[in-house]
Amino acid sequence: MYIISRTMDPVLGVFTGLLAYRLYETHPRTAPPPGDTLSELIRWRWAKWQAQRENLKDESWDEIKKELEAK
Incomplete structure (x- = not known):
């Protein structure tokens, strides 16, 4: 069973992961210190x-x- 389609599910997963990591690094509360x-x-x-x-x-x-x- 697929959410969207066989090829779009992995693309959606990678996109969601990259977006989540970007938000993690740019959010003031969770941002790593400068240089990290x-x-x-x-x-x-x-x-x-x-x-x-x-x-x-x-x-x-x-x-x-x-x-x-x-x-």
Whole structure:
């Protein structure tokens, strides 16, 4: 049994969940402190991941250069 239709029920569920989370983050009583919103946490994690990726890329290039120089 479906509420609306087979394809619209999941869409309605995702929309309702996103709307509820948006209201949770913007309501004055339940809003997280500044710096703890989902978008800020995602930006922080993305920047951290990018920095780790750059360090790994730099380290791997250094290892390749050392191997080539040793030969």
